Amino acid sequence: MNKILEVKDLSVSFDTYGAEVKAVRGVSFDLEEKETLAIVGESGSGKSVTAQSIMRLIQMPPGKFVNGSILFNGEDLTEKPEKQMENIRGKEIGMIFQDPMTSLNPTMTIGKQIAEGLIKHRNMSKKEAHLKGIELLKLVGIPTPEVRINQYPHEYSGGMRQRAMIAIALACNPKILIADEPTTALDVTIQAQILDLMRGLQEETGTAIILITHDLGIVANMASRVAVMYGGKIVETGTVDEIFYHPKHPYTWGLLGSMPKLDIEEEELQVIPGSPPDLADPPKGCPFVTRCPYAMSACTKQMPAYTNISDTQKTACWLLDDRAPEVQIPESAIVGGSEINA
Amino acid sequence: MAEPQITNKDFQPITVHHSEAEKIAGESASYWKDAWRRFKKNKLAIAGIIVILLLSFMAIFGGTISGQNYYEQDLLNANNPPSSDHWFGTDNLGRDVFARTWYGAQISLFIGLMAAIIDIVIGVIWGAIAGYFGGKTDEIMMRIADILYGLPYLLVVILLLVVLPQKLWTLIIAMTITGWINMARIVRGQVMQLKAQEFIMASKSLGAGNGRVLFKHLIPNTTGQILVTLTLTIPSAIFTESFLSFIGIGVQAPLASWGTMANDGLPALQYYPYQLFFPAIFICLTMLAFNVIGDGMRDALDPKERR
Amino acid sequence: MVTYILKRLGYIILSLFFIITITFFLMHAAPGGPFASERALTPAIEAQMNEAYGLNDPIHVQYLDYLVSAFTFDFGPSFKYVGQEVSDIIRRGLPYSLVLGLEAMFIALAIGVLLGVIAALKHNRFGDYTAMIIAVLGISVPSFIMAAVLQYIFAIQMQLLPIARFETFAHTILPAVALASTPLAFIARLMRSSMLDVLSTDYIKTAKSKGLGQRVVTYRHGLRNAILPVISYIGPLVASILTGSFVIEKIFGIPGLGNEFVVSVTNRDYTVIMGTTVFFSVLLLVSILLVDLVYGLVDPRIKVAAKGDKG
Numbered sequence: 001m002n003k004i005l006e007v008k009d010l011s012v013s014f015d016t017y018g019a020e021v022k023a024v025r026g027v028s029f030d031l032e033e034k035e036t037l038a039i040v041g042e043s044g045s046g047k048s049v050t051a052q053s054i055m056r057l058i059q060m061p062p063g064k065f066v067n068g069s070i071l072f073n074g075e076d077l078t079e080k081p082e083k084q085m086e087n088i089r090g091k092e093i094g095m096i097f098q099d100p101m102t103s104l105n106p107t108m109t110i111g112k113q114i115a116e117g118l119i120k121h122r123n124m125s126k127k128e129a130h131l132k133g134i135e136l137l138k139l140v141g142i143p144t145p146e147v148r149i150n151q152y153p154h155e156y157s158g159g160m161r162q163r164a165m166i167a168i169a170l171a172c173n174p175k176i177l178i179a180d181e182p183t184t185a186l187d188v189t190i191q192a193q194i195l196d197l198m199r200g201l202q203e204e205t206g207t208a209i210i211l212i213t214h215d216l217g218i219v220a221n222m223a224s225r226v227a228v229m230y231g232g233k234i235v236e237t238g239t240v241d242e243i244f245y246h247p248k249h250p251y252t253w254g255l256l257g258s259m260p261k262l263d264i265e266e267e268e269l270q271v272i273p274g275s276p277p278d279l280a281d282p283p284k285g286c287p288f289v290t291r292c293p294y295a296m297s298a299c300t301k302q303m304p305a306y307t308n309i310s311d312t313q314k315t316a317c318w319l320l321d322d323r324a325p326e327v328q329i330p331e332s333a334i335v336g337g338s339e340i341n342a
Numbered sequence: 343m344a345e346p347q348i349t350n351k352d353f354q355p356i357t358v359h360h361s362e363a364e365k366i367a368g369e370s371a372s373y374w375k376d377a378w379r380r381f382k383k384n385k386l387a388i389a390g391i392i393v394i395l396l397l398s399f400m401a402i403f404g405g406t407i408s409g410q411n412y413y414e415q416d417l418l419n420a421n422n423p424p425s426s427d428h429w430f431g432t433d434n435l436g437r438d439v440f441a442r443t444w445y446g447a448q449i450s451l452f453i454g455l456m457a458a459i460i461d462i463v464i465g466v467i468w469g470a471i472a473g474y475f476g477g478k479t480d481e482i483m484m485r486i487a488d489i490l491y492g493l494p495y496l497l498v499v500i501l502l503l504v505v506l507p508q509k510l511w512t513l514i515i516a517m518t519i520t521g522w523i524n525m526a527r528i529v530r531g532q533v534m535q536l537k538a539q540e541f542i543m544a545s546k547s548l549g550a551g552n553g554r555v556l557f558k559h560l561i562p563n564t565t566g567q568i569l570v571t572l573t574l575t576i577p578s579a580i581f582t583e584s585f586l587s588f589i590g591i592g593v594q595a596p597l598a599s600w601g602t603m604a605n606d607g608l609p610a611l612q613y614y615p616y617q618l619f620f621p622a623i624f625i626c627l628t629m630l631a632f633n634v635i636g637d638g639m640r641d642a643l644d645p646k647e648r649r
Numbered sequence: 650m651v652t653y654i655l656k657r658l659g660y661i662i663l664s665l666f667f668i669i670t671i672t673f674f675l676m677h678a679a680p681g682g683p684f685a686s687e688r689a690l691t692p693a694i695e696a697q698m699n700e701a702y703g704l705n706d707p708i709h710v711q712y713l714d715y716l717v718s719a720f721t722f723d724f725g726p727s728f729k730y731v732g733q734e735v736s737d738i739i740r741r742g743l744p745y746s747l748v749l750g751l752e753a754m755f756i757a758l759a760i761g762v763l764l765g766v767i768a769a770l771k772h773n774r775f776g777d778y779t780a781m782i783i784a785v786l787g788i789s790v791p792s793f794i795m796a797a798v799l800q801y802i803f804a805i806q807m808q809l810l811p812i813a814r815f816e817t818f819a820h821t822i823l824p825a826v827a828l829a830s831t832p833l834a835f836i837a838r839l840m841r842s843s844m845l846d847v848l849s850t851d852y853i854k855t856a857k858s859k860g861l862g863q864r865v866v867t868y869r870h871g872l873r874n875a876i877l878p879v880i881s882y883i884g885p886l887v888a889s890i891l892t893g894s895f896v897i898e899k900i901f902g903i904p905g906l907g908n909e910f911v912v913s914v915t916n917r918d919y920t921v922i923m924g925t926t927v928f929f930s931v932l933l934l935v936s937i938l939l940v941d942l943v944y945g946l947v948d949p950r951i952k953v954a955a956k957g958d959k960g
Binding site for chain 1: 850851854856857858859862869870948
């Protein structure tokens with residue numbers, strides 16, 4: 001398999017009033033052709049900033065790249081001039097956003113919004129782009145696309161808007177699709193349809209997907225590999241099986257524990273107590289230390305290095321140090337085998 | 343940066359309290375303290391406050407310090423340019439412009455302040471009642487406000503002044519005829535938002551009456567908005583007064599305001615421009631100062647809106 | 650669409666009815682007003698008044714008569730100037746005011762939008778601060794002072810432009826700029842905050858993520874949405890220009906409608922006051938209707954256009 005995207009030691013900060021918010025602090029991961037990588041974490045963990053950094057959609061200033069590189073086809077996107085980035089966006093990498101209610105331009109027809117990318121990257125005429133737009137709308141499952149293409153976003157339902165967004169993002173057959181919480185704002189039934197659509201289209205087009213989400217249920221359904229982010233860092237990464245069946249990081253345990261399970265009767269959902277760290281003044285050691293039930297004084301002093309659990313699984317946790325006490329994975333984080341069919 | 347050494351004893355479990363963890367973020371100051379801290383950073387707004395304080399001081403004491411008074415006519419010394427005797431010169435009747443400027447300041451600031459305060463009082467009561475009771479009451483009250491609001495403000499004021507006897511208080515009343523509507527709308531919106539919140543429900547369930555809820559809880563919680571609107575209403579009231587006086591239906595002789603002085607100075611613009619420019623500068627300075635204070639307050643009280 | 654316009658026209662007629670009624674009774678209540686019997690009139694005018702208004706009729710008959718004639722734009726004779734019809738005065742003053750007003754509106758909109766866009770694009774940088782300082786000054790300097798300052802600088806000191814009257818294009822520049830200054834500043838502030846809002850929306854990110862250039866994103870996606878609040882401001886803008894014309898026409902000696910109105914107010918020329926007030930109201934109500942229709946065309950979310958699309 002070929003790596004098409006390599007993020008190395010990426011750090012992104014925002015200059016705000018009197019403080020530098022270190023939203024992403026040394027993140028590394030890679031993406032292979034045709035695979036789906038999920039980046040999981042709660043809000044404020046830095047997952048969206050990471051995604052938008054790849055597209056260079058971060059406003060600079062106040063945002064800035066502090067360190068690291070984003071290699072796409074061997075070229076560093078952090079250093080590309082803005083003009084050249086325009087030929088990557090939409091053409092090589094497409095993106096869909098969380099809220100389809102706000103991510104479409106309200107004063108432009110869906111057809112024109114799809115056509116823009118085609119005209120720019122595929123040199124199509126307006127007419128060709130229009131016809132291709134109808135084809136794309138059909139592909140993403142919008143009925144009577146010939147009519148719908150001339151409508152405005154407010155005439156679409158939420159699910160249909162997200163389908164239209166997918167059509168826009170996939171219009172030029174990008175090699176990578178970044179989906180930033182694509183179903184969070186949708187009804188549960190619509191969520192499943194959109195995910196099915198994305199999976200189907202991936203099989204058809206072979207696009208690699210980076211799926212940003214906080215919902216492990218979606219991860220199990222969609223992804224082949226998972227990176228768990230917390231406090232601007234990736235704390236654990238591995239294949240879906242490894243993350244679900246052999247998680248090593250207490251934060252991953254917490255995430256798994258807070259996932260609703262069908263086969264176990266529980267009184268209430270587990271939650272991880274506390275709130276994520278203030279990234280304007282990030283802790284010196286592991287960011288999870290304040291909420292970790294297994295915290296040791298080492299955790300407050302220094303960020304643990306990654307321990308290679310397997311060829312594919314890496315975890316950054318002091319519990320994996322030889323000197324640390326033995327800790328058992330909590331009951332709540334054990335996932336029943338029947339749910340996962342990845 | 344040298345990494346700290348991790349030793350065996352660092353692998354003892356510890357407990358980190360959440361409260362401790364959250365302390366790092368710094369103690370959260372109260373709403374008003376926080377707002378004041380942000381306001382202080384706004385140099386323009388602070389300068390605005392200093393300007394207003396100076397102008398108010400001069401309005402009270404400025405008329406006497408030059409040793410001239412505002413009413414004495416001296417036709418032999420009419421239209422004199424600024425000099426050591428008459429710091430801002432004299433007008434076409436030989437009256438001292440410096441003394442008149444501060445006398446005019448009294449009138450202009452008084453009218454501006456009074457009109458703004460009346461606007462706010464009516465607006466707050468109207469808006470609070472409409473927003474609090476909602477339903478039909480709200481519908482009728484806001485419909486009345488809408489009808490009044492649809493007409494150009496100055497046109498309505500002028501029509502009223504044609505009818506009313508020309509006195510200072512009638513001028514103030516005419517100026518407040520539709521000025522309160524803006525405030526009423528703001529307060530209504532705030533109250534409707536607030537009344538759905540828990541603390542109001544809690545207060546009501548404890549048996550607090552409508553009046554108590556309205557005056558003890560709802561109105562105090564809109565104080566920030568009211569203050570901002572008050573600050574921004576004063577300059578527009580000062581503008582309205584000077585506008586009306588400038589077209590000759592505002593403040594009437596023997597009273598004088600900056601507006602009437604500007605009106606008197608206009609025909610002499612070509613030869614004695616200072617007669618117009620002194621009152622004009624002070625009108626602009628006052629409006630500017632209030633505007634930057636109001637902007638500063640809005641930014642300070644609503645950090646989300648801050649740009 | 651047609652029903653919508655008809656409905657709106659209905660509202661306009663209703664509002665006008667209220668305005669006419671209120672002004673009629675206000676003028677009746679005026680001390681020494683045209684309808685007060687103790688007022689000393691020249692015999693010529695008195696005869697005219699009696700004929701035009703039927704002053705001997707009971708008040709409700711007078712009111713109905715006035716209502717009927719107002720809707721036919723017949724406001725009767727001037728109270729001060731013998732032999733002049735109010736509608737003639739309006740017809741005479743309107744062209745001046747129209748030219749001045751349209752020119753001022755154009756200046757306010759064009760430069761206001763431009764300043765606002767520059768400020769938003771150079772957010773928190775030099776261009777932003779400059780534009781916003783200009784805007785705060787514009788709001789704080791009343792138009793009549795701006796007019797005097799412009800006259801002093803450009804007409805008296807530099808002698809570049811004529812000081813008064815309204816004959817050539819050069820005559821129109823100073824009054825139009827003075828009249829435009831305050832609404833211009835408002836529009837600049839409105840445009841800036843609206844543009845900043847729009848530029849931070851998701852659909853701007855979507856547009857960028859399609860690989861569109863900065864210019865296309867800013868103008869095709871940003872400006873078109875950001876300008877909507879400015880379009881809804883055109884209604885208040887007309888009102889502001891209209892009242893502003895009262896002082897500006899006076900200062901520049903322009904024989905427009907605003908000047909006629911102020912003169913009629915100082916002369917207590919009640920029939921002219923009533924006539925111009927009603928006329929101003931019509932002007933305002935109609936322009937607000939036009940603005941709403943334009944808004945419907947620009948923003949597809951508004952129902953007018955949705956109906957329009959389907960015929």
